[in-house]
Amino acid sequence: MAEAQFEPRIVAFLCRWCAGAGADLAGTSRLRYPPNAVAIRVNCSGRVEPQWVMEAFRSGADGVFIGGCHPGDCHYVSGNYKARRRVHLLKRMLSELGIEPERVRLEWVSATEGAKFARLMHEFVEELRALGPRTDPGEAAPSAALPAPSRRKG
C-alpha cells in the first residue's frame, strides 16, 4: 500500500476479573489482534472514572475501550451497571462537545472470551480507522484549575 494506514491509539481499561483475563487468554491463545491498545487493568469497570476517559483523550487517545464483566457476573455485584450508566451519560456529553461518542466503547467480556476480545479489538480499530484521527479539539483549555495534562501513561 502506498499510504501508511492510520493506526488509532486506544486506551483500554480492563476489569481484571473478566475482560482483563479475556485479554490474557487472547494473548496466550496466540489470537492475533491489533496492537493499538494500551491496556490498563482496573479492579472493576465500575471504578473507571469519566475523568480517566477524558484524560486518555487529552493525552492523545483516539478511542477508549472499557471491558467489564457480563451482567450478573460483576465481582462487586453492580459495578458494571454503574459503568454502563456512566458511559451512557459520558457519550451524550462527548457528542455535545464534538467528540464522536463511538470513540468510547463499553463491552462485556468474560475470562473465557479471548476470541471475543480479539474480535472486539479488531472491530474497534476498524471503526476508529473509519472515523479517522480525532479532529475534535482534544487539548483542554489551559487553566490553573486543571492539573497539567500529562502524556500517555504506559
Add this chain to the structure above:
Amino acid sequence: MVGKPKIAVYWTGGCGGCDVSFLELGAPLLDVLAKVEIAFWPALVDAKRADVEAFAPRSLAATLINGTLRTEENVEMVHLLREKSQLVVAFGACAHLGGVPGLANLVSREETLRRVYGDGFAIAPPPGGEADDAPPNLLPQAQPLSTEVTVDYVVPGCPPPPALIGLLFDALLSGDLPPAGHVFAHDKALCEECPRTREDRVLTKIVRPHELVPDPEACLLDQGMICLGPVTRGGCGAACPKAGMPCTGCLGPTPHAGDPGLAMISALASLVRAGDEGEASFAGEDAVLDSLVDPVGTLYKYSLPSYVAKRRSG
C-alpha cells in the same frame, strides 16, 4: 507615615455583579474603604487607564479582577495591572473558571460574530480615526484569568458571597496571607453545609426545577433535581438549596471533585435506577439519564473554559 495600601478593582468580560457584591459588604465596607486607597475602579471612581499606566510597578498592594477574558483589550489590561500589582486576585467565577460568559465557547468566535453581525464582519476604526481607535478583537475563546497572568488568590462565586470577600480582606489587611493559590472558600463540598438531609436515595427520575415544588427539608438531589452540591465547594451557606433551588456550582468544584461535570456524571450514574439493576432495566435507566437535558450547559455552567476542550474556529 506610609500611606494606605492602594488597591484596584477591574472588570473584564463580566457583568459587574462582582463589583456590586463588594459593595454589599454593608457596614464593613466602610471599614475596608477607610483602610485602603482605591487607586482604580471604573465602576466607582474616575481614575482612567492613563492613570494606571503611570503607576509605578508593584505600587498596588492588590488588584481584584473580575470577568472572563474576552477581548485583546482585556488581556492588555490584566497584564498592565499585573505589572502594577503585588497581588492579583481572581475575583468571581468568571475570572476563576471562565464563568457564565464562558458558555460562549460552545460556539466558535467566527460563528458568534457571523450570527450576530452576518458574514464578512471586520473590526475597523472610525473612518479618519487611527488604527488604535478600532474596537479590540475578540479572543478566539473566553479564558479564565490564570491563562494570562499569575493569579495569587481566588475568591470564587458568581458573585463571591460577601462573607468570602470579608475573608480576603481580613487576610489582606492583617498581612496574614495564606499560601499562593489559596481559594477563599471551603475545600469540603457544599452538601456539608446544606441544611437539607441527604440520604443518597436512588433516582428513578430526574426532575427540572419548574416541575416540582420541593419538600423543604429533603435533599434536592434525592428529590431528583440536578444539584451540584456534592461536587461544589462550600462557602455560600448553601444559598440556592436553602431557597429551594439546586446548586448550579458557582463556587467551582472541590479539589477532590476535579472536573465538576465528569464528577457529577459519576455521582448520577451511581444514583440512577429503573427498577432492579440488570439487563432488563437498561432501557429504563437510559431513559432516566436522557431526561438530563443540556448536560454540558447544566454541569459546566460556570466552568466550561477551564475544563472543556477548546472548540476549533470556523
Add this chain to the structure above:
Amino acid sequence: MKKLTIDPITRLEGHGKILLYLDEAGGLKGAVLQVPELRGFEVFCRGRRGEEMPQITERICGVCPEAHHLASARALDAAYHATVPAPAWIQRELFYNTYIFADHLLHLVFLGGPDLLLPADTPRESRNVLGVIAAFPELGREVVTVRARAQRILEIIGGRAIHPVFALPGGVARPLTADDRNEIRSHTAAMVALAQTFVTFFHEEVLPDPGYQSLLALPQAHLPTHYLGLVDPNLAPNFCRGELRAVSPDGTELFRLDGAAALQKIAERSEPWTYVKFPYLKEPGWTGFEAGAGSGIYRVGPLARLNVAERMATPLAQEEYERFLDFFGAKPVHATFAYHWARLVEMVQAAEAAAALAEEKGLTGTEIRGKLGEPGAGVGVVEAARGTLVHRYALDEQGLITEVDLIVATTHNAAGIGLSIKGMAEDVVRKNDLDEALLNRIEMAFRAYDPCLACATHFLPGEMPLAIEIYNAEGRLERRISR
C-alpha cells in the same frame, strides 16, 4: 486633528470609551461612544434549558440582574401559557419593588450621585461615593445600611441578593414563611424612612444648588422626545406588570397595549455606521437623529415612566411627583437631568409599594406555581430601573431555548443618549478649555440615563461596538465605524 479619549467611562455599568475628534481650531469634529465588548449571550443561550434562562440572562448585568431575572420568568410564563398564582406574584412584586429601590439608591449615591451631590469643581479623586460619604457622613452611613437591608429582602425572596434564583416559569421556587415576612417588614419600614430622608435632603441640598439648576435648564439637555413605559390600570407607573403606554412630546397618548402587542408598534432602524439598531415608533416613523413630535425617537427609564404616567401609585410618591411637576410647570418633562429627580420619585414609590406588599396576606401563600402548558414562544416585559426591558424566547418541545431576542433599556435610549452626548460635547467644546471637569460633563450627560453598557452589548443583533455617531454643526456625519 486632535483626539481626546475618555477611557474607560467610569461610574456606570459596563465598558465604554468616548472618542472626541477636534479640528485644528479646537472645535468638535466628531465623537464616538464605543463599547468594546461582546459576550454573545444571544448566541450561547440557544440550547440551554428554558427554566435556566432567568439565571443565565441575569449574568448579563450584575447591577440589574433582578430585571433580567423577572423579564425572563415573564417570557417563560408566556411561553408555557401559565397563569401565575397570586402568592407568587406578591413575592415577585415585593422583590421587584425592592430592587427598583436599591438600584435607584445605588445610582443616586454611588454612580450618578457624585455628579449631583458634589460641587462641580470637586477634584476627580473625590468625585465618587467616598466623596459623597465624606461630605454627608450621616446620610452616607444610612444609605449603606439601608441598601444592605434592601439587599437582604432580595436575598430572602430571591435566594441570593445578586443573581437571584427564585423565579420559575409559572411562579416562584418556594413559599415564604411568617418569619420571612416579619424580617422583610422590618426592612421595608427602613426603606420608606430612608426614601423620605432622601427627599428632604434632595430639596435642601441638591435642588437649590445652582449647579443642578443650570443643568436642568441647559438647552442642550432638553430633548422633546416620545416616551414609553409600563403603567397600571390607574395609569400609575408599575415596574413589573401592566401595559406599555407611549406618549408624544406633548403628552398625548399614542397607545396603551400589552407587551407583545406594543412591540408591534416599534421598528428598528439600522444605520450603516453602527452595529446598534435604533428602535423607534413606527408612528410617526424615522426622520433621522432629531427630537420632536415628528420623530419616532422615544426614551425610556425613570423620566419616561413619569411622563407616561398620570399619577404615582402611592401617597408619598404622589406628593413628590406633584412637586416635580410644579417645578417644571408642564408635562412631559424633557430635561435630561430631570432623570435623577424622576429616579427619586420612583424610589419613594418602590419603597412604599414594597412596604404595602409586605403586609399582603398572600405573601406567605403556598400556591406558588401555575399549571404549565406545552412550551412555545413568549414575550416578557418589565421596567428595569433604567427602562423597558423585553425578553422574547422560543422553546422547543423539550423546553430548550431555540431563539432569544432581547431589547434592553439602553438600546431603547440609544438615539436619545447619542443626542444628549452630542449636545453636551458641543457645549463643552465651545467652552474651548477641555479640562477634566468639562470632560466629565460629557460623561454626566449619559450617566443621567444610568445607562447600562453591560446590558446594551448583549442584545439585539448589533452588539459591538455601540457606536453613537455625532454630527458636526452642518449636520454632516463626522465619524462612523463601518463594517
